[in-house]
Amino acid sequence: MYKFILPLRYFLKRRITHLAAAAVALCVFIVVVVMTVMNGLVSEFKDKNHDFVGDCIVGTDSLVGFCYYEDFLSELQKHKFVQAASPVVKGFGLLTQPGTGQNIGVEIIGIEPVGFCEATKFAQTLYYHKDKPSDVFSPTYNPALAGCVVGIDMISGSRDGAGKYHHGPEPLQIELMIICFPLTARGALAKAGTDLVNSKTVYYSDDSHTGLVKVDARTIYLEFKLARELLGMAGATPRASAIHIKFAEGTRLKAGVGKIKKMWNDFAETYADRQYANLLKNVTVQSWLDYRRGSIAPMEKEQTMLILLFAMLGIITVFIIFVVFYMIISHKSKDIGILKSVGVSRIAVLQLFVVFAALVGTVGALTGAGAGCVFLAKINDMEDWLFERFGWQLWDRTVYAIGDIPNDIEWQVLAVIIGAAVLAALAGAFFPGLRGSSKQPVEVLQVSQL
Amino acid sequence: MHNSIGIRRILNDNYNFFSTEQSMKQLSLFLCLKYLGGKKILLLSIAAVAMSCALLITVSSLFTGFIGAIENSADEHLGDIVIGAPAAMTISKYDRLISSLEASDYIEAATAVLSGQGLLHLGKGTGDVRAARIWGIEPASRSKVTPFANLLIKHKNGTEPPTLTAADDTDGIAGFVGIGVVARPDDVTDEYDFKQVNASIGRRVFLTTGTRELKPKTIKFAIADVVFSGVHEFDKDFVYLPIDVLADKLYPSQGKVADMIQIRLSDGASPESALAVVRGIWRNFAQKELGWSNYAILLTKINTSRQMQAKLLAEYKKQMGMLMLIFGVVSAGVVLLIFCIFYLIVITKQKDIAVVKSCGLSSASVGTLFLVFGFVTGFIGSGLGVVIGYLFTKNVNYVERLISVVFGLKLWKSSTYMFTRIPNQVNWESVIWIGVAAVFAAAAGALIPAIAAATVRPVKILRYE
Numbered sequence: 001m002y003k004f005i006l007p008l009r010y011f012l013k014r015r016i017t018h019l020a021a022a023a024v025a026l027c028v029f030i031v032v033v034v035m036t037v038m039n040g041l042v043s044e045f046k047d048k049n050h051d052f053v054g055d056c057i058v059g060t061d062s063l064v065g066f067c068y069y070e071d072f073l074s075e076l077q078k079h080k081f082v083q084a085a086s087p088v089v090k091g092f093g094l095l096t097q098p099g100t101g102q103n104i105g106v107e108i109i110g111i112e113p114v115g116f117c118e119a120t121k122f123a124q125t126l127y128y129h130k131d132k133p134s135d136v137f138s139p140t141y142n143p144a145l146a147g148c149v150v151g152i153d154m155i156s157g158s159r160d161g162a163g164k165y166h167h168g169p170e171p172l173q174i175e176l177m178i179i180c181f182p183l184t185a186r187g188a189l190a191k192a193g194t195d196l197v198n199s200k201t202v203y204y205s206d207d208s209h210t211g212l213v214k215v216d217a218r219t220i221y222l223e224f225k226l227a228r229e230l231l232g233m234a235g236a237t238p239r240a241s242a243i244h245i246k247f248a249e250g251t252r253l254k255a256g257v258g259k260i261k262k263m264w265n266d267f268a269e270t271y272a273d274r275q276y277a278n279l280l281k282n283v284t285v286q287s288w289l290d291y292r293r294g295s296i297a298p299m300e301k302e303q304t305m306l307i308l309l310f311a312m313l314g315i316i317t318v319f320i321i322f323v324v325f326y327m328i329i330s331h332k333s334k335d336i337g338i339l340k341s342v343g344v345s346r347i348a349v350l351q352l353f354v355v356f357a358a359l360v361g362t363v364g365a366l367t368g369a370g371a372g373c374v375f376l377a378k379i380n381d382m383e384d385w386l387f388e389r390f391g392w393q394l395w396d397r398t399v400y401a402i403g404d405i406p407n408d409i410e411w412q413v414l415a416v417i418i419g420a421a422v423l424a425a426l427a428g429a430f431f432p433g434l435r436g437s438s439k440q441p442v443e444v445l446q447v448s449q450l
Numbered sequence: 451m452h453n454s455i456g457i458r459r460i461l462n463d464n465y466n467f468f469s470t471e472q473s474m475k476q477l478s479l480f481l482c483l484k485y486l487g488g489k490k491i492l493l494l495s496i497a498a499v500a501m502s503c504a505l506l507i508t509v510s511s512l513f514t515g516f517i518g519a520i521e522n523s524a525d526e527h528l529g530d531i532v533i534g535a536p537a538a539m540t541i542s543k544y545d546r547l548i549s550s551l552e553a554s555d556y557i558e559a560a561t562a563v564l565s566g567q568g569l570l571h572l573g574k575g576t577g578d579v580r581a582a583r584i585w586g587i588e589p590a591s592r593s594k595v596t597p598f599a600n601l602l603i604k605h606k607n608g609t610e611p612p613t614l615t616a617a618d619d620t621d622g623i624a625g626f627v628g629i630g631v632v633a634r635p636d637d638v639t640d641e642y643d644f645k646q647v648n649a650s651i652g653r654r655v656f657l658t659t660g661t662r663e664l665k666p667k668t669i670k671f672a673i674a675d676v677v678f679s680g681v682h683e684f685d686k687d688f689v690y691l692p693i694d695v696l697a698d699k700l701y702p703s704q705g706k707v708a709d710m711i712q713i714r715l716s717d718g719a720s721p722e723s724a725l726a727v728v729r730g731i732w733r734n735f736a737q738k739e740l741g742w743s744n745y746a747i748l749l750t751k752i753n754t755s756r757q758m759q760a761k762l763l764a765e766y767k768k769q770m771g772m773l774m775l776i777f778g779v780v781s782a783g784v785v786l787l788i789f790c791i792f793y794l795i796v797i798t799k800q801k802d803i804a805v806v807k808s809c810g811l812s813s814a815s816v817g818t819l820f821l822v823f824g825f826v827t828g829f830i831g832s833g834l835g836v837v838i839g840y841l842f843t844k845n846v847n848y849v850e851r852l853i854s855v856v857f858g859l860k861l862w863k864s865s866t867y868m869f870t871r872i873p874n875q876v877n878w879e880s881v882i883w884i885g886v887a888a889v890f891a892a893a894a895g896a897l898i899p900a901i902a903a904a905t906v907r908p909v910k911i912l913r914y915e
Binding site: 016019020022023026027030034063091092093094100102103104105106107179180181183187189197199218294298301305309310312315316317319320323324326327330331394395396398399400 | 491494498501502505537538566567568569571578579580581582583656658659666668687761762764765768772776777779780781782783784786787789790791793794797798859861863865866867
């Protein structure tokens with residue numbers, strides 16, 4: 001019992017221990033707040049990437065694309081673990097708005113709206129056709145016109161200072177011209193000898209807000225067949241750039257990707273003697289994480305760097321606890337001497353100080369975590385208040401594609417932080433505890449020592 | 451008080467060599483320094499101060515270096531001041547405007563740019579098409595405004611200004627392209643393959659760009675040189691063509707036109723004053739030579755290149771402030787640590803403090819001594835921190851490369867962080883304030899223990915019961 005009563009008494013009576021607990025609380029508070037925001041940003045960014053591309057991508061970086069994709073699609077559809085699969089063509093084009101004389105280079109993504117919305121969460125990124133994506137390329141003001149979907153950040157002035165996008169009740173009739181180089185299956189210009197390019201007038205039908213800056217600022221979505229035609233991928237042996245796949249619920253990502261890889265290898269082998277089989281060699285099968293690795297990796301690295309920096313600073317907390325315990329134990333020689341003289345073992349004395357350290361660590365960690373949770377719960381309100389009063393935002397929403405500050409607490413992360421804080425407290429207290437437990441009653445209870 | 455005098459008297463009676471009160475004080479001081487100086491735990495507080503100091507200096511230097519690099523890259527690429535024509539308008543007779551500008555003492559040189567966007571096909575059978583930003587330039591005048599010639603891979607060390615002429619099969623048209631147009635940095639090392647880059651020089655490529663008449667125009671040109679600025683934004687997709695060729699394609703009936711005038715100021719010219727001068731010259735030129743309305747003149751954007759980056763820079767500065775605040779708050783733990791260490795010393799050395807006080811050292815002297823030790827700890831710690839922060843910042847590119855080689859982890863990529871190299875300039879302004887703050891923080895941590903030491907009562911501590 002004394003193992004619990006004494007630590008409690010020390011904790012309540014010795015003010016210096018409150019300082020150690022405060023140091024732990026401060027550290028935990030900052031780590032909880034920063035890590036929650038950072039984790040939120042990273043996982044939000046990952047989710048956006050996942051939503052944008054689906055679970056698995058069979059595709060090539062080459063703008064020439066690859067042939068026989070329809071046959072592979074048929075293969076995919078035979079398997080139950082594949083919930084949806086949709087072909088996509090990708091290329092670059094020049095977008096011109098008549099009358100403005102302004103051109104911008106864009107990435108063209110040609111999609112079959114229904115299939116693509118099944119394989120990805122594209123429908124959720126739309127504004128006017130969220131509920132009926134099949135009509136996304138039919139402008140509401142004139143369904144007979146060829147429609148297009150533009151990245152939301154390509155529409156100037158649609159975003160206000162608070163980061164909110166504004167839309168009219170109907171899309172505006174905006175005429176756009178797309179110009180692109182059609183390429184042959186060998187990578188040459190398909191229209192060499194003529195004017196080299198294909199052009200087509202399309203009309204704004206909707207916009208897509210994926211939340212991915214580079215995508216929303218430079219992407220135009222066209223109907224699959226139209227894009228294929230423009231990029232020179234139509235013809236007797238049509239080509240596609242990628243197939244986006246969504247796995248059935250319960251399919252593990254790694255297992256699903258593994259199966260698709262095997263299927264693709266078998267398929268490529270079967271088609272090895274076909275005319276354009278060389279294009280199949282450039283095709284890779286990747287999970288969404290690998291496919292978007294280039295975008296996701298920098299954020300993950302920054303997260304890791306931040307964790308390392310906080311770990312370094314956490315060492316200071318360990319030292320504070322070390323010093324505080326050293327001090328307390330130096331002062332509690334009499335207690336140790338008395339305990340040992342009545343038969344308490346060295347291990348038991350060490351346990352006493354371990355319990356004491358755990359108490360300091362737990363109280364500090366819980367206080368810091370509690371304060372962190374309260375702060376996080378109010379963080380967006382505080383930012384709104386600061387913005388209304390002083391025009392100050394943590395991130396300028398006209399610069400960054402960030403909505404609210406992420407404040408969803410991941411309980412696993414919180415548990416890890418609390419656990420790490422308690423361990424840090426135990427580490428800090430271990431050596432002073434060991435030193436204290438090895439004191440001999442005969443030495444510390446001498447009259448001269450009293 | 452009486453006790454203290456009594457002890458002094460006894461000591462004076464018994465030890466002849468302590469013949470004066472001064473010698474007693476010196477002995478006390480010596481003992482005190484010995485107690486404090488011999489404490490290994492003080493090294494811990496020095497290490498903590500050094501670590502926090504180094505961390506804050508590194509973060510601040512890297513951030514300010516990054517912000518400075520953005521400002522400099524804008525200066526280098528755009529000049530000091532930019533006149534931007536309103537949307538869908540062009541500046542004709544720009545030679546006269548440039549002459550008027552260059553006549554001013556504030557301005558060293560000016561150059562015209564015609565900008566657009568296009569689609570670049572990188573030659574036969576490559577299947578490589580990419581979106582490109584096109585600038586029509588005059589290489590000779592551009593070299594006076596920006597260090598453009600130094601950024602060219604082939605003509606870097608040439609004595610003559612670079613030119614844009616090529617073989618006949620491209621109608622004599624040559625262009626420069628950003629290094630990112632012809633090569634991709636290695637995924638692991640983030641370095642370009644210069645063999646591949648050099649091989650691309652001379653290659654014939656096709657550039658298509660739209661016009662106001664909605665008729666796409668294709669320009670075939672030879673790559674005369676490759677521009678490598680080390681700034682991803684300017685390397686990734688820029689194509690430079692002769693301004694007259696681009697003007698002829700985009701605005702065939704308008705002669706020589708530009709939509710941007712980039713200006714380099716004379717040495718020592720104040721940007722604010724120069725901006726006023728440029729605005730005056732522009733207003734005069736636009737009214738008299740171009741016959742523009744006041745509204746069109748008002749719509750013309752005339753800014754320093756730094757003002758053009760102001761919004762982005764303000765965000766980076768805000769982020770730096772937040773990061774410094776977070777690390778600063780966490781570093782406040784160092785103050786707690788120093789407090790704990792000094793308090794520990796006071797508590798464990800109460801008897802010694804009582805002895806030296808009884809030998810004649812006043813309470814104020816004891817307190818001051820602890821405070822001075824706090825300052826010294828802070829001073830040594832911050833000095834070490836400055837050295838570590840300086841060495842780390844200066845060698846950050848080697849450290850990054852080492853991590854990349856040892857762990858295969860490429861932390862810095864130009865495509866993510868804009869620059870090929872990590873800016874490694876130490877921000878001495880922040881070094882000074884961080885260093886000074888560290889010294890005072892250490893002293894603040896030692897303040898309460900110093901008071902505790904000063905209030906130690908020898909009569910209470912040294913009694914034997």
